[in-house]
Amino acid sequence: MAPDALVRLQKVSKVFPGGIVGLEAVDLDIAPGEFLTLLGPSGCGKTTSLRVIAGFESPTGGNVLLEGRDITGLRPFERPVNTVFQDYALFPHMDVAANVGFGLSLRKLTSAEQVKRVRDALDMVGLADKLRARVSELSGGQRQRVALARAIVCEPRVLLLDEPLSALDAHLREQMQIELKRLQARLGTTFVMVTHDQTEALSISDRIVVMNKGRIEQTAAPATLYDRPATRFVASFIGTMNLLQSRFIGRDGERLRFAAGELPLEATSDNGDTPAAGDTRTIGVRPEDLLAAGEAAEGTAPARVSGVVFHGRTLRLHAELGQGTPIVIDAPRRADGSQFGVGDVAHISLRRGANCPVLSN
Numbered sequence: 492m493a494p495d496a497l498v499r500l501q502k503v504s505k506v507f508p509g510g511i512v513g514l515e516a517v518d519l520d521i522a523p524g525e526f527l528t529l530l531g532p533s534g535c536g537k538t539t540s541l542r543v544i545a546g547f548e549s550p551t552g553g554n555v556l557l558e559g560r561d562i563t564g565l566r567p568f569e570r571p572v573n574t575v576f577q578d579y580a581l582f583p584h585m586d587v588a589a590n591v592g593f594g595l596s597l598r599k600l601t602s603a604e605q606v607k608r609v610r611d612a613l614d615m616v617g618l619a620d621k622l623r624a625r626v627s628e629l630s631g632g633q634r635q636r637v638a639l640a641r642a643i644v645c646e647p648r649v650l651l652l653d654e655p656l657s658a659l660d661a662h663l664r665e666q667m668q669i670e671l672k673r674l675q676a677r678l679g680t681t682f683v684m685v686t687h688d689q690t691e692a693l694s695i696s697d698r699i700v701v702m703n704k705g706r707i708e709q710t711a712a713p714a715t716l717y718d719r720p721a722t723r724f725v726a727s728f729i730g731t732m733n734l735l736q737s738r739f740i741g742r743d744g745e746r747l748r749f750a751a752g753e754l755p756l757e758a759t760s761d762n763g764d765t766p767a768a769g770d771t772r773t774i775g776v777r778p779e780d781l782l783a784a785g786e787a788a789e790g791t792a793p794a795r796v797s798g799v800v801f802h803g804r805t806l807r808l809h810a811e812l813g814q815g816t817p818i819v820i821d822a823p824r825r826a827d828g829s830q831f832g833v834g835d836v837a838h839i840s841l842r843r844g845a846n847c848p849v850l851s852n
């Protein structure tokens with residue numbers, strides 16, 4: 492195993508009674524101190540992965556390792572792992588201190604030590620003044636912090652968070668994302684978070700694991716996932732991406748030249764793909780990497796505009812290339828108000844220096 496992996500999932504599978512596949516041969520290394528996020532649509536196996544790491548679920552195949560030691564058979568409380576659940580699972584009629592201290596009651600600590608640990612944990616999440624408040628009196632954001640404090644008070648090696656911010660409104664959610672990241676940096680604890688929200692994953696994570704149907708599609712840093720998605724699934728799940736069936740034309744060193752109909756494209760492949768002239772591949776093109784001009788020129792392809800959506804600084808043009816291929820372009824809004832309208836023909840080209848990924852299925 493990688494010498495620096497804290498947690499390793501080794502060919503972990505989970506088949507539920509009735510043959511429902513939760514996880515299929517998942518291999519994953521989690522590094523010490525990283526903020527790792529599991530991202531994917533509902534039902535792709537995110538929660539099951541967390542439950543396997545926590546020990547609430549035993550895999551039907553494969554192993555879970557902690558610092559190289561096989562912990563697959565250990566019960567949850569025997570693992571240095573704590574979980575923040577989606578619904579927080581707090582005791583509403585107990586006060587904040589009792590909720591946070593609950594996790595410590597199984598440990599052999601003096602009551603003075605317990606009080607100190609509870610205070611320190613509440614300090615960390617900015618709730619030192621709410622020690623004696625009842626949970627039922629707290630706001631959503633404060634409850635979220637109590638749940639966090641209850642998990643960090645045990646000083647786990649790994650903190651698991653299942654959609655921790657999903658109950659909060661959009662504004663508070665963004666604020667808590669920043670706080671969560673700050674807390675993680677301060678503690679130096681490994682955080683493994685689950686979310687189905689790509690914006691949240693991109694803004695908070697050191698690395699993201701994109702999951703689909705019980706399998707990992709790609710594991711990478713946010714910028715890499717955005718710039719170099721490996722698969723069609725990742726490309727269409729993260730941001731907006733045009734998926735263009737394109738013909739291979741030739742090679743310029745590292746650059747692969749393709750054409751989507753009349754539209755010339757340049758791409759790079761990370762998987763050593765060596766297409767022959769005339770082969771087709773799916774090329775991912777970001778809307779912001781396309782230019783739309785009023786006049787035809789060398790390297791442009793005509794597209795008829797079918798919709799214009801206001802996006803603030805840019806206009807999102809929905810258009811059709813020849814053969815009815817849909818394409819989305821983000822065009823800067825012009826100061827003089829001249830802009831494309833529905834029915835206009837825009838002449839589309841790839842922005843110079845844009846780097847399009849070749850996508851596998």
Ligand SMILES: Nc1ncnc2c1ncn2[C@@H]1O[C@H](COP(=O)(O)OP(=O)(O)O)[C@@H](O)[C@H]1O
Pocket residue numbers: 507508511512513531532533534535536537538539540
């Ligand atoms: N206890 C269970 N019994 C049967 N099927 C389950 C159980 N838990 C999860 N599943 C199924 O396993 C798959 C993955 O579920 P889950 O890990 O909860 O997905 P996610 O958290 O990504 O939404 C889904 O098809 C789900 O219905």
Ligand SMILES: [Mg+2]
Pocket residue numbers: 537538539
């Ligand atoms: Mg889930």
